[in-house]
Amino acid sequence: MASSDSAGAAGSEFNNGPLASSSIPAAVPERRKVALIAGITGQDGSYLTEFLLGKGYEVHGLIRRSSNFNTARLDHLYVDPHNSSKARMKLHYADLSDASSLRRWVDVLLPDEVYNLAAQSHVAVSFEIPDYTADVVATGSLRLLEAVRSSSSSSGKPIRYYQAGSSEMFGSTPPPQSESSAFHPRSPYAAAKVAAHWYTVNYREAYGLFACNGILFNHESPRRGENFVTRKITRAVGRIRVGLQTKLFLGNLSAARDWGFAGDYVEAMWLMLQQDEPGDYVVATDESHTVQEFLEAAFGYVGLDWKDHVVIDKRYFRPAEVDSLKGDSSKARKVLGWKPKVGFQELVKMMVDQDIELAKREKVLVDAGYIDAQQQP
Template identity: 45%
Template sequence: MDPITPTDPQPIPATASGRRTALVTGVAGQDGVYLARHLLSLGYHVVGTLRPGSRWAPSTLGRAYAYLDGVELVDLDQRDHEGWAAVLEGLQPHEIYNLAGFSSVGASWGHAEVVAETNGLAVLRMLEELVAFRDRHGWSPRFFQPSSSEMFGISDQQPQTENTPHHPRSPYAASKSFAHHLTVNYRESYGLFTATGTLYNHESPLRGGQFVTRKITRSVAEIALGRRDEVVLGNLDVRRDWGFAGDYAVAMHRMLQLDEPQDFIVATGTSRPLSAVLDVAFAAAGLGSSEGYLRQDPAFMRPADVVDLVGDPTKAREQLGWTPSVTFEQVIEHMVRVDTARLATGVEDSVDYLLP
């Protein structure tokens, strides 16, 4: 699909090079990597922020991070209001993709205050600075906020649409709902170009090890190589709408190319049980089924869980021209192959791991 040509009601000043500049916060995360590489392929100047002291932060980076070759890296803590204001004023980007934040639903129960500060109040401060920037310069960057399907929580509506009410069931979900409504309110109240994309579960080999899909694919690869005997999981009854992170990055970009800012569901439209992830992963590793390898541990159960989430991507298909290009089975099979290669070679990071 060809990129959409943007039309901006608030003309953005052209740069001397003619290239558009995109600022991607949290650029070393799964979504940040796929989005940054997509933007680079479209000719953008991409600047990415990383938390100071993190593995890939500019201040600690000992070698080039292969995934981010061509991206200008900047140290910035999401909660640093003054730092954000300085980066915004100094860079004056055309587009901002706010992908930094606390991303683990399960871990959010033990870090509720940090989650609220990082995912909620930090977004409020970013939006406030966009208003101040607009008042100084007469224009403002376009802003994308990633919302989460977890916001819907216990929903009587299946599938969920852009108009489904929120009923968050975790500190993470509550913080994302807060940021979502802030983004909509600042658009409606101040006329900013702020768009939200409610992202359903999207996976890749860059998924962190704390997420259940990556935990499964890594464990299955270890079993196949004779390095472990079982997969240990919590609630097996959950169902989710799983897609490919690279596809979802394309949708993020397209949202900021529209004539007017809007809110979108980004999903495949199909819900699958966690057991389906296990079935595909074990088959991909040549192990047959998970029988005899699976153990449930109550320690991995959450205080409250969401049983089923599935999104309706009709609006994204009709207005963005977006549809998933990678199937659920292809994603999980690819993750197993990459985790097997990582274990066999000792190479954790390679651009060859990115695409199925």
């Protein structure tokens, strides 16, 4: 979907240089706001892109090279730039581990807003690949901040920056957690996010950059990666319902999380960058449920008993767990005027409904012999 040619296309579109005032026609349309999203192919990237396109933005996304296409969450938004002048979402190759690629795209695109959503975002995996996780999540954020600072300083163009912080940064600090709660990270991922948080604060204080940290609690959707616990559960419910699976292997069921809907949370990211002053905000539903409660809701919704299907497997326990997260998002509600629209039960139903439809389509392929029923997400 992205092409290395896109650099030229984007460059010629945005680097036209100033027009002489006499040559400006009376009704020049206002320049669209330009957003640059790192991590556009992820769950949040796809919802944020939809949201910003709806606000009239030109959206550019940085994607990394993969041997398989990694743009499935964006396919419904894609317009081939070769076939249409209407494409308002464009994709470019870059990587948070490659500073030169980040600086190049910030220079070429001159964005108004940069959203850093890119990360190795799986907590358990961060124990397996800690060095890589730190490089992308912590140093990668520093690389992008520095690209924004140095490009903005050279061009004189102000750029607003959003950093995707996480409730995992609170770790073992007891709930409710707010902006003033202490960070006590419990994984390489969380420690790297704490570093990225402080890099962002430092660039704000040192250089006056309009940089915000969103401290977002867990947010889910039908587009959630399939190895996060909520989606793993709803995928299994769908597959069990249509007869493609019988067991679901899970780890710690007693951990409690504050689960919201990703579509609601991207609005809060945008709102942070529309304020007069930059700041840091907790974004949460302020309600907490255990993994077991999620299981009860998801299996119960389709008339199944989770105890008939769930098997505890110690491989899914983490070396250090975050036991209980519950946000206090009163600052975001007061200052940003934000609040979540989708509650816990509605979120579970939305995810189960879509995963039943997905499992039905999967079953057609299994019955036709195209895929193996044993393949589990």
